[in-house]
Amino acid sequence: MNTITVKLCLGTACYVMGSSHLQDLVDIIPDRFGDRVVIAGHNCLNLCTSNGEHAESPYVKIDDEIISNATIEKVLDHIEKKL
Amino acid sequence: MNNNNQSIHIKKEVLVKIIKAFFSENFAKNVELIPFEMRPKGMNVPYRCCIYKERAILRTRIIAGLGFSIENDDEIKQLSVYAEEALARETPASGPLTVIDAACKGCTPHRIHVTDLCQGCVARPCQSVCKFGAISMSNGRSVIDGAKCKNCKMCIAQCPYNAIVKIIVPCEDACPVDAIVKDTNGFVQIDYDACLSCGKCIMNCPFGAVHEKSQIIDILKQMQSGGRVIALIAPSIVGQFPGGVYRLKTAMQKAGFADVYEVAQGADTTTRNEAREFAERMEAGAPFMTTSCCAGYSQFINKHLPEIREFVSATKTPLYYIAEKVRRDEPSALTVFISPCVAKKNEGRANPNIDFVMNYEELGALLIARNIEILDCEEAVFDTESSKQGRNFGVSGGVAGAVASISQGDVRPCVINGLDKTTIKLLKKMAKDRKCEEGNLVEVMCCENGCIGGNATICPPKTAQRALAQFCAGSSDLKRL
Numbered sequence: 001m002n003t004i005t006v007k008l009c010l011g012t013a014c015y016v017m018g019s020s021h022l023q024d025l026v027d028i029i030p031d032r033f034g035d036r037v038v039i040a041g042h043n044c045l046n047l048c049t050s051n052g053e054h055a056e057s058p059y060v061k062i063d064d065e066i067i068s069n070a071t072i073e074k075v076l077d078h079i080e081k082k083l
Numbered sequence: 084m085n086n087n088n089q090s091i092h093i094k095k096e097v098l099v100k101i102i103k104a105f106f107s108e109n110f111a112k113n114v115e116l117i118p119f120e121m122r123p124k125g126m127n128v129p130y131r132c133c134i135y136k137e138r139a140i141l142r143t144r145i146i147a148g149l150g151f152s153i154e155n156d157d158e159i160k161q162l163s164v165y166a167e168e169a170l171a172r173e174t175p176a177s178g179p180l181t182v183i184d185a186a187c188k189g190c191t192p193h194r195i196h197v198t199d200l201c202q203g204c205v206a207r208p209c210q211s212v213c214k215f216g217a218i219s220m221s222n223g224r225s226v227i228d229g230a231k232c233k234n235c236k237m238c239i240a241q242c243p244y245n246a247i248v249k250i251i252v253p254c255e256d257a258c259p260v261d262a263i264v265k266d267t268n269g270f271v272q273i274d275y276d277a278c279l280s281c282g283k284c285i286m287n288c289p290f291g292a293v294h295e296k297s298q299i300i301d302i303l304k305q306m307q308s309g310g311r312v313i314a315l316i317a318p319s320i321v322g323q324f325p326g327g328v329y330r331l332k333t334a335m336q337k338a339g340f341a342d343v344y345e346v347a348q349g350a351d352t353t354t355r356n357e358a359r360e361f362a363e364r365m366e367a368g369a370p371f372m373t374t375s376c377c378a379g380y381s382q383f384i385n386k387h388l389p390e391i392r393e394f395v396s397a398t399k400t401p402l403y404y405i406a407e408k409v410r411r412d413e414p415s416a417l418t419v420f421i422s423p424c425v426a427k428k429n430e431g432r433a434n435p436n437i438d439f440v441m442n443y444e445e446l447g448a449l450l451i452a453r454n455i456e457i458l459d460c461e462e463a464v465f466d467t468e469s470s471k472q473g474r475n476f477g478v479s480g481g482v483a484g485a486v487a488s489i490s491q492g493d494v495r496p497c498v499i500n501g502l503d504k505t506t507i508k509l510l511k512k513m514a515k516d517r518k519c520e521e522g523n524l525v526e527v528m529c530c531e532n533g534c535i536g537g538n539a540t541i542c543p544p545k546t547a548q549r550a551l552a553q554f555c556a557g558s559s560d561l562k563r564l
Contacts, residue, residue: 015447016095
């Protein structure tokens, strides 16, 4: 079975705009999904600069999928759909 | 309401745009364009009735971001004029808070309300439980007579359908001292004579109608004109940014600060002085002593409970000691306190050694606008390392804990974790009875969780506390410094 990789953007813009509130995922995800999902905080993923703005920060990347305005609920929901 | 919501997101976006405009070739013109950039023609209207109202409210948020009172705005003056005036002024405007009446929902006043869920039942426990005869039946449903209702909530507890609710006004509900008043149209106004500037209304208004007046332009102007601007970072900053304070120091230097000091260093002086003062007061037979670091609490003493003053420690705040030191070492430099809350703007104003106050959101916006990646920065060092006790000052219990850790004899901390109606009652009782049953060293912090729960924090308190605990665990004990 393939594992899902979750990258939590901890770049300055994402952190200030809300990824500081997503850090609980580092505990929640292993609890809920075990080793099927790997999560780690990450230096700037350069997603905020891709659309020129940070209005949709914070970003989370789940494998190749980009989640903007990420929330804990949104991330968990995406993972569940993928599994 | 936590600090991660759309209204706070918008406020931070506005600050980033203002700072970007400041560093652009045409500040005034680019400030004028911010509402149009954020809400361009054809965009779906995200929150308000129409795009024009969205832009009008953004305009007022920009006025606050430029450091002006929204109350004085005549709606005619262009943002570009505000921008030029901000550049021209010598000192930041007084008064830390300002209110946007256009953003205020004008919430219906507090009351107990019977909803559609009422079944008009036969038992009618709401009627029988009401001691004031405020409930009658009309059109098959309970109705509350507002003139008789005393908001006791007995009917809410009794209704088997959960059909009765208490309607609250979030800003009023959050204000510990009833400083929120409504104008004749029902829009929010702040009674500044009663206000503590604690920022609870900023955090709790779901419409983002209360703003801090930012000093960001005043600070940037000093940096740009080559002034030596020194940042004093509050202990609660740990966890508010990624990568720890050593990387943050480098990031802040890249952003234009000449140097960065930990206020925790001043906290170590506060702890020592406060421990000495505590011992002296106890020996002289005082029933208790309260701490004096929190700027919201000191406003509370001045405006609402002067009777308790004789029990309040005369020791100065950590910010006082560090600002005094920096001014002594570098008299020509300007000092900026980097703050978790708006209340410290009052302390900054009252102390000539503190030139400006910038909150965490504003610092975050500055780092974003300058494209500074904290995690890519090298770790810097501080000339003086602070103790674990000093670094823990921003957490509820941290100040009393620090004083207790270097005190001998009978030290019983009583921790007031946040000013609200209940804790205010307790403090009033202490002042009146001249005793404190819960302890002899009373620590008061206006915000729940302490400074890590301040209105301008970025990180949720639980996560911040974890980061802080880790940082403190690796720091030296005050007794060994």
